[in-house]
Amino acid sequence: MLRVDGLSVGTRHTGLLHDVSFQICRGERVGLIGESGSGKSLTALAVMGLLPEGLAATGDVRLSARTPATRNLLDLPERDLARLRGDGLSMVFQEPMTALNPTMRVGDQVAEVMLIHRTQPSRGAVRRRVVELLEQVDLPDPAHLARSYPHELSGGQRQRVVLAIALANDPALLICDEPTTALDVTVQATVLDLVVRGVEERDAAMLFITHDLGVVATVCERVLVMYGGRIVEAGPVQDVFGDPRHRYTQGLVAASDLTGAEGRRERAALPTIPGSVPPAGRFPDGCVFRTRCTHADEVCRTQPPWVPRGEHPAGETAYGHACVHPAGGYGDE
Structure with a gap:
């Protein structure tokens, strides 16, 4: 993999x-x-x-x-990497507020990654998939919540939205x-x-x-x-x-x-x-831990x-x- x-x-x-x-x-x-x-x-x-x-x-x-x-x-090249990120590779970051766009509704942000990679046959399918994904991450009333902005959600809810975005296109590798x-x-x-x-x-x-x-x-x-x-x-x-x-x-x-x-x-x-x-x-040089290790000796100066x-x-x-x-x-x- x-x-x-x-x-x-x-x-x-x-x-x-x-x-x-x-x-x-x-x-x-x-x-x-x-x-x-x-x-x-x-x-x-x-x-x-x-x-x-x-x-x-x-x-x-x-x-x-x-x-x-x-x-x-x-x-x-960056062009090829951009096609891979959000599709074959996805990442969930530590702070959801920096990962989400504060000016976009969260449903639109989940939809965006599918629209960019064209993983759904139509915009209607994308909208339905958004609700499914928000439901899969246990968000309450996902159809209504999709119309919310990030600042209207709790920290845990925002991180679930980030996870929904990361999983939207069924990535082969998820980095958290x-x-x-x-x-x-x-x-x-x-x-x-x-x-x-x-x-x-x-x-x-x-x-x-x-x-x-x-x-x-x-x-x-x-x-x-x-x-x-x-x-x-x-x-x-x-x-x-x-x-x-x-x-x-x-x-x-x-x-x-x-x-x-x-x-x-x-x-x-x-x-x-x-x-x-x-x-x-x-x-x-050598063992990177040797300056903090109580067992280190001269041998540890070599990798x-x-x-x-x-x-x-x-x-x-x-x-x-x-x-x-x-x-x-x-x-x-």
């Missing part, structure tokens, strides 16, 4: 993403986690072809759904970038259920970006751990969270509210990772190799870690 090989992003003088490689299979839900500044959102923007001015991407990104897998998305961060806990759970239901009904792949390990454990089957613009660990959620190998992952899990971290919390009032995330482009941990349909990069002093589980100190 989605294959990313050697993706690097940066300015002329500063690297921000480094040799990022991963695959997502059809129908698979994959989480991408890490602290703020790790490169999660930048990865998504590079895949979508939405990098800010001044940043350039190199590598190979292929989507084997609505476009031939022989085409590298990074080489496509912190879609529930701005919502309260009750609304968050509802939106997460709608996201999972939406991708499952379409057999779509999903890349779910978040800093919340609990959310990943709820909605994803596999997880990628990112730090310093690199993937440092990957694998099935229960294995990575239940028996983390990279020292950064170990720190994230220990500081989380996952059930598996209870034992650590009993022994330490507030587990934290030493230090803080360096500014973009100022991560150390650690990727160590496969097991087999997976998504390939070698789907299950493994890049750490020369790996943890052995929760009992490892």
Whole structure:
């Protein structure tokens, strides 16, 4: 479905993403986690072809759904990318008010993506589909709500509208970038259920970006751990969270509210990772985590190799870690 090989992003003088490689299979839900500044959102923007001015991407990104897998998305002109976005590729952003046009009725915004890509046979079919989509995301009285403006809706309702837009053309890949961060806990759970239901009904792949390990454990089957613009660990959620190998992952899990971290919390009032995330482009050479790792030594000044941990349909990069002093589980100190 989605294959990313050697993706690097940066300015002329500063690297921000480094040799990022991963695959997502059809129908698979994959989480991408890490602290703020790790490169999660930048990865998504590079895949979508939405990098800010001044940043350039190199590598190979292929989507084997609505476009031939022989085409590298990074080489496509904007005209071709625009045809793909909202059709084969869709994205749900963190803040719905910045994703919606405040001067357009929400029904017109849902309709717009179908009209642009001509996925419905007539305008009448588009109008009917708008109501269906708003109903699918559990919005009350969808025919009436379609005539509302974004400011007339609650935050949770606006995010459901954004989700309806993203799912309107049955995308092959849905990217969610912190879609529930701005919502309260009750609304968050509802939106997460709608996201999972939406991708499952379409057999779509999903890349779910978040800093919340609990959310990943709820909605994803596999997880990628990112730090310093690199993937440092990957694998099935229960294995990575239940028996983390990279020292950064170990720190994230220990500081989380996952059930598996209870034992650590009993022994330490507030587990934290030493230090803080360096500014973009100022991560150390070698292991990007070594300046914050209590197990680092001279060997860590060299970039650690990727160590496969097991087999997976998504390939070698789907299950493994890049750490020369790996943890052995929760009992490892």
